[in-house]
Amino acid sequence: MAGTSQKKLNLKLKVWRQKSNKDQGSFVEINAEGVSEDASFLEMLDQVNESLIKKGDDPIAFDHDCREGICGSCGFMINGNAHGPQKGTTVCQLHMRAFKDGDSIVLEPWRATAFPVIKDLMVNRSAFDRIISAGGFISVDTGNAPDANGLPVPKPDADEAFANATCIGCGACVASCKNASAMLFTSAKVSHLALLPQGQVEKTERVLRMVAQMDSEGFGSCTSTGACSAACPKEIKLTSIARMNRELLAATLNKKEAVEGDGV
């Protein structure tokens, strides 16, 4: 192929192998030979898995889907960094040219009580789904699609809401936080809807329920280290957490109790 590099890398992988959630798990050294610099990190693992399968070994299990950085399926720790050394990048969008020939690379799954390991580098992130089901949505009537500009939204609010809506729920924030806190994820979802007119109806209930669910899943609290935001492939800002804290206080103060006859 024209314009592609012919350089091949030989790498030493130290991969976390764990058969199941009940298994102890340990690091296993696996060599990755003849890796193209143009390969993505996941393609490199595909290559390693092919050779493992040929040898009759169990391939390394890892989550992946779109491989274009928008689905949130992939992600593990590469040398202690969630999604690897590059900022604003998912593992699938990380390329092997970020590494040098002869490098040792340590691969570990996300580590958090709320994210139990399923196998090798795969973890169960359904805790995030439960946080979303607790309130990360708006209730709308079905019918025709509304006019695009039927509901005016100020441009700065739209931009801010969009920046928060880009969260793909990969879990890098939890993985990189020393407290395994899900505050960046939850705050991105709270911020996204709190900034838009469509989100106002359920604003109070949403933040109260989502925070309660987040706490009950066993995530830690925020120490404002900023590790989450630095690791976030979508670069969600730490100030989203400040907004969620504000929203939670406001919701506590504004909460209205349902009374008999409200139809609830």
Add this chain to the structure above:
Amino acid sequence: MAVASARSFLLTSIGKKYLMGLTGLIWAGFVFAHMAGNMLIFVGADAYNKYGHFLTSGYFIYVAEAVLVLSLLVHVGCAISLTIENRAARPTRYAVTPNGSKGVTLASMTMAFHGSIILVFIITHLITFKFGTYYETTVDGVVMRDLHRLMIEVFQNPTYVFWYVISLVLLGFHLSHGVGSIFQSLGLRNDRTAPTIQKASCLYGVVVAAGFLSQPIYVFFFAG
């Protein structure tokens, strides 16, 4: 109803951070005032003793002490509770520490460590001074405690000065991360103010630590 929602708010992870932030704010304000007041060491023994006498006369001192002790208890209590929860949320450590552009400040990672040292320091500091030897002096015909004499005596001891230096550097470290985090926890930070708050927080830690440090070091080297 109000009590129930306040209770459930304060029991959330975010509610506890609000308590940490508010009590931290009280103590951050106190240490600055304490440091500034102690600068009277550089003015003279009488000025220093008169200031101490003024603060301890009247009811103000009891209110201030009650607020500070209560704040400290809440701050430490929340810190212990949150640390236990946080350790449970992440029982396994990674084989490699995050680095490069995804690394974080040392101060933010070690709050519980310097917090504990500072707590021990506060206790030893109170034993040494507040509950220490009671000397008397007369300034302008008023009999008062000669705290200046005790302070000069204490800061002749190199071990003591060393312990103060370590503790105060750690206090500066604690404040450099803590003051900024107060704004974050109380939801008072946004994209526009965040960079300024971060810088101001570092400056606050440096100013308080440097101000406090100047006092025992000056006494040890020049006022013996």
